[in-house]
Amino acid sequence: MAELTPIERVKRFFNREPVDKMPFFTGMGMVLRPAIQKLGYKFPSIHRDAEKLAYAGIESARMFNLDSVVIPFDMCWESEALGNEISLYEDSEDTLYPTIPYKKWAELDQVEITPDDIDNIMDKYPMNLIPEAIKIVKNEAPELALGAWQLGPFTQCGQTIELDKVLKAVFKEKQRVEDILDKFSDMIINIGNALIDAGADFITLREPGVAADLLSPRTFKELIAPRLTRILKAWRSPKVLHICGSTDPLVEMMWQVVQDSGAQAISFDIKNNLLESRKKLGNDAIILGNYDVFKLPCAEETTVEEAIEGIKTNIDGLVDAVWPGCDLWPDIKPENFKAMEKTAREYKPGPTPAVGRL
Amino acid sequence: MATKEELLEALKDGVINYKEDQVKEAAQAAIDDGHLALEMIMDGLAAGMEVVGELYERHEYFVPEVLMCADALYGGLAILRPHVPKQDGGTVAQVVIGSIQGDVHDIGKNLVKMMFDVAGWEVYDLGRDVPLEKFVEEQMRTDAEVVAMSAMMTTTMLGMKKVIKMIKEKNPNVAIMLGGAPVTQDVAKLFGADGYAESAGNAVAEGIKMISRLREFEKQKK
Structure with a gap:
């Protein structure tokens, strides 16, 4: 049997067709320091340059044998397109992702998302750079799967207005919050479809601001889940739902969103009891995520053997692919990460609960 | 005029139920009536926050509720704290x-x-x-x-x-x-x-x- 290419592996995986070996990939931020060093790029320079974005993504995947490239890397794109300034930390030697230091809308009643923002967001800078970068990746690295992602409406709202105000407004100004979330949802649908049109092979909807240690499960059910369902339903291509933070109380509701929307997979971060989740969702669910993106690949003190053990634990937790719990941190230790990839491919060659083997 | 116990209860209840105005009024009344500010903070505001903590741990409250309780607490603290003498538990560290x-x-x-x-x-x-x-x-x-x-x-x-x-x-x-x-x-x-x-x-x-x-x-x- 010929080995599948990464893109074949990922496409078959999401189609629930048997694959040759355990996929090792991600749909969340993934740019790795050794790769950008090889390319001679400075970290702050890669975020708003379509070519650098593309090549940094490709080199990160190729250097460590991941099945996917992920575009883009940071979470400020949409907020910047809506008029906020970002900080790139150009003078810092540390790995600092762009942030939005000050938000132009101080209060919820100042928020003004126009039909033009929603319908033409991809024409605005910097959003117009992302499809450009995707096209470069598709041309230069056709063997790799390409994952795009979008933040969910609640988290995106927190990127545009201070999160504490949004959280309080859930109680104090519920209708206003609902209206804003609906506008963000429309915008996110349009962006996701534009990224798929540009060539993304799969897309991940990430809603880290709604974990059960922040919002009540009831609020998740009433306010968040219907919008996540609507967004995922409107997107084509394979799609994944990921929530950061504590998700044990949300597992069934998240899975309901996946099923109602026709999404393919569910992804958790480190704060999830994987075996319990598998028990709750059954063997039909494609479950991803949960490995520690700091401790295993990055921590100075973590040995290669410990990193290998961490991946074995992840696989023993009955995931269907080895996929991180969050964005991969750029400052990985190459020896750890390479060993993690090798372990993922070799540890248990048989089928996983939801996906068979060739 | 409200009793000390009534004021403490108003502070505590105001924090628990995120009633910022109630907390401010009770804090001002406590100062006007000459009650000890530190006692009002500890047995009123902080006691309320202690209940909020229990509600949070029982998953009855989540972060939005706690943030609103914190707003109420700060409303009272801003009034009471300036009246706490240094030697009476003012700046401790x-x-x-x-x-x-x-x-x-x-x-x-x-x-x-x-x-x-x-x-x-x-x-x-x-x-x-x-x-x-x-x-x-x-x-x-x-x-x-x-x-x-x-x-x-x-x-x-x-x-x-x-x-x-x-x-x-x-x-x-x-x-x-x-x-x-x-x-x-x-x-x-x-x-x-x-x-x-x-x-x-x-x-x-x-x-x-x-x-x-x-x-x-x-x-x-x-």
Whole structure:
């Protein structure tokens, strides 16, 4: 049997067709320091340059044998397109992702998302750079799967207005919050479809601001889940739902969103009891995520053997692919990460609960 | 005129049910009637926050509710704190607090700050997105006993380790407290921190436990 290419592996995986070996990939931020060093790029320079974005993504995947490239890397794109300034930390030697230091809308009643923002967001800078970068990746690295992602409406709202105000407004100004979330949802649908049109092979909807240690499960059910369902339903291509933070109380509701929307997979971060989740969702669910993106690949003190053990634990937790719990941190230790990839491919060659083997 | 007990109850209930105006009115009445401000803070506001902590731990309250309770508490604290004499539990210690560079999230940081404010600490709040060296400089300038840092993103967490190293080299006796979603017990240990809170919610729970201990301490002093 010929080995599948990464893109074949990922496409078959999401189609629930048997694959040759355990996929090792991600749909969340993934740019790795050794790769950008090889390319001679400075970290702050890669975020708003379509070519650098593309090549940094490709080199990160190729250097460590991941099945996917992920575009883009940071979470400020949409907020910047809506008029906020970002900080790139150009003078810092540390790995600092762009942030939005000050938000132009101080209060919820100042928020003004126009039909033009929603319908033409991809024409605005910097959003117009992302499809450009995707096209470069598709041309230069056709063997790799390409994952795009979008933040969910609640988290995106927190990127545009201070999160504490949004959280309080859930109680104090519920209708206003609902209206804003609906506008963000429309915008996110349009962006996701534009990224798929540009060539993304799969897309991940990430809603880290709604974990059960922040919002009540009831609020998740009433306010968040219907919008996540609507967004995922409107997107084509394979799609994944990921929530950061504590998700044990949300597992069934998240899975309901996946099923109602026709999404393919569910992804958790480190704060999830994987075996319990598998028990709750059954063997039909494609479950991803949960490995520690700091401790295993990055921590100075973590040995290669410990990193290998961490991946074995992840696989023993009955995931269907080895996929991180969050964005991969750029400052990985190459020896750890390479060993993690090798372990993922070799540890248990048989089928996983939801996906068979060739 | 309301009795002391009625005022304490109004403060406590106002915090629990996030009634900021009620708390402000009760705090002002307490001052006008000559009640001890520290007692009002500890047995009114802090006692209310203790119940909020229990509600949070029982998953009846979540972060939005706690934030609204905190607003109510601060409404009262702003009125009462200036009337606490220094020798009567005024400034007890100093803390430098902030969110680490690259991180513009500050909910957890602000909730922990509340705990220090209630306890009567002198709080040097550096805000968010704070350059690493600034923590060290501020600790040196103020000689603060505690430095508290938060990061909500894995990608900014490593900066904490650098700050701890820089501070401990200069002053090994400073206690370092870490918090934030990606910070685990393992990480805190690896970084050489003295304490940690894993999330905004956990910071609340931990902070409220500290407030409870402080109330016990105040009771023992009486």
